[in-house]
Amino acid sequence: MKNILSIGGSTSNKSINKKLADYTALMFKDATVQFYDLSQNELPIFSVQLEEVIGMPELVLDFVELMDEADFLVLSLAENNGNLNAGFKNLLDWVSRIPGRKTFNEKPILLMATSPGARGGASVLEIAEKSFKRLGADIKSTFSLPSFNENFDVEKGIVNSVLLAELQTIVKGLN
Numbered sequence: 001m002k003n004i005l006s007i008g009g010s011t012s013n014k015s016i017n018k019k020l021a022d023y024t025a026l027m028f029k030d031a032t033v034q035f036y037d038l039s040q041n042e043l044p045i046f047s048v049q050l051e052e053v054i055g056m057p058e059l060v061l062d063f064v065e066l067m068d069e070a071d072f073l074v075l076s077l078a079e080n081n082g083n084l085n086a087g088f089k090n091l092l093d094w095v096s097r098i099p100g101r102k103t104f105n106e107k108p109i110l111l112m113a114t115s116p117g118a119r120g121g122a123s124v125l126e127i128a129e130k131s132f133k134r135l136g137a138d139i140k141s142t143f144s145l146p147s148f149n150e151n152f153d154v155e156k157g158i159v160n161s162v163l164l165a166e167l168q169t170i171v172k173g174l175n
């Protein structure tokens with residue numbers, strides 16, 4: 001059985017990316033899913049000076065443990081000003097300071113993004129696709145959900161049949 005870690009790359013406690021990630025992770029067959037909520041794990045902003053004073057926060061080590069226990073990551077990124085959510089980037093910065101570690105530790109990942117806009121987080125997805133590989137991410141597939149509020153229903157999930165079929169095909173290929 002696959003152990004999946006679902007991550008919304010956002011500090012919002014109403015994150016639409018967390019909703020998409022959790023929904024997608026639950027589409028996998030024969031899988032157990034752990035749900036990571038960044039909004040409940042607030043970290044101080046990284047600096048080398050702070051690191052000298054407080055060391056590695058326990059919350060970062062907890063996240064790393066969840067990541068390392070997982071066989072697969074389903075990660076959906078919020079787009080803020082065309083880039084990663086600052087809180088999620090901060091988490092990655094902390095993780096990258098663990099000696100001898102590549103941040104994602106070669107984990108296979110389904111990388112996604114959604115936003116209320118028509119581009120569906122295309123900019124952050126493009127940035128992450130390039131930069132996460134250097135951080136040891138094994139990106140197996142990508143998916144963008146545009147116009148979240150029109151295409152996603154909290155109870156039904158993705159309601160656009162074309163986009164749903166696209167995601168189902170991706171998940172089937174990863175099962």
Ligand SMILES: Cc1cc2nc3c(=O)[nH]c(=O)nc-3n(C[C@H](O)[C@H](O)[C@H](O)COP(=O)(O)O)c2cc1C
Nearest residue numbers: 010012015016017018078079080081082115116117
């Ligand atoms: C500071 C800020 C910047 C944003 N920048 C973008 C952007 O560049 N592109 C975009 O599509 N949406 C942008 N948005 C809208 C977000 O996509 C929207 O807030 C979405 O809900 C973020 O995902 P989340 O709910 O998972 O945090 C921005 C929102 C905020 C608050």
